[in-house]
Amino acid sequence: MDEESMRDDPLKHQRFDELAAGRYLRPVVAAQRAYLRAAVAEPQAGERDHWTMSCLPPTTPV
Structure with a gap:
């Protein structure tokens, strides 16, 4: 999943x-x-790639 798709996912929002x-949220x-x-x-150098x-983990078992 690319960054744009992740950002546009209504469930994630x-x-x-x-x-x-x-x-x-703060803790x-x-x-x-x-x-x-x-x-x-x-951290910023490898974010998403590494x-x-x-x-917000999934609520359904994987």
């Missing part, structure tokens, strides 16, 4: 809006930032 409306963002700083040398993170 809906799930993000649900996260943003709740009380967990989730802080935890992911801390993890990136500790685990990935240059690693991904999700704070």
Whole structure:
């Protein structure tokens, strides 16, 4: 899936809006930032090509 498709996915927008409306957005963002700083040398250099993170995992088993 390319970046444009990911950004245009209405389900992803809906799930993000649900996260943003709740009380967990700030702690989730802080935890992911801390993890990136500790685990990935240059996060922006390899984003999408070498690693991904999700704070909104699928709700159905894979």
